[in-house]
């Protein structure tokens with residue numbers, strides 16, 4: 001499973017940023033800004049951004065923790081990391097990008113103030129194990145920050161269902177040239193636990209407290225934050 005996921009992201013890496021912007025009409029940037037705001041990130045903090053892809057959330061955190069802060073972006077897909085490193089060069093920022101599987105992080109306990117993952121946790125074979133690892137590397141009181149797709153409720157849910165079952169796969173296929181990646185992405189999003197169900201997974205790690213969520217754009221996505229016990 002994780003080998004298939006890695007291969008799929010390697011195939012679409014070059015078109016990933018373009019597709020994010022097109023398919024979300026640029027809204028994903030405002031979700032990332034909200035995540036950083038609500039995380040309480042501040043000057044000189046250290047952040048581990050897991051499954052960072054091309055690094056957009058890592059760069060957003062760097063803007064907040066400043067020169068004296070430290071951000072490491074990690075992913076298990078080298079083509080994604082390469083693009084993130086190129087972007088870091090362009091932006092002249094010292095965000096580091098390292099290879100890591102979120103289910104088996106190479107970092108010591110109590111190292112970071114914040115660990116984050118955006119649109120990555122639903123691709124991880126065992127999300128609970130991934131969250132446990134993200135919590136393990138935090139200092140007590142540190143924050144786990146997750147952005148993930150979910151299922152909107154109410155009037156908007158039908159519109160979004162049609163959009164995600166027709167437009168996303170079609171535009172995704174045309175732009176990424178992948179036959180299945182943009183089928184897979186909305187399909188997994190339509191089933192992935194959200195709201196209280198996801199909080200249940202966070203709580204089941206036994207390492208997090210005060211877990212809460214914020215609804216983003218009517219429930220297309222959610223921001224989850226928990227604190228390291």
Ligand SMILES: C[S@@+](CC[C@H](N)C(=O)[O-])C[C@H]1O[C@@H](n2cnc3c(N)ncnc32)[C@H](O)[C@@H]1O
Nearest residue numbers: 009051052053075076077101102118119120123
């Ligand atoms: C949808 S992309 C999200 C990328 C980025 N975080 C963003 O917000 O745009 C999912 C990323 O998760 C990575 N990924 C999936 N499973 C992983 C794992 N077990 N460990 C590390 N990265 C993983 C993939 O390689 C891919 O880059």
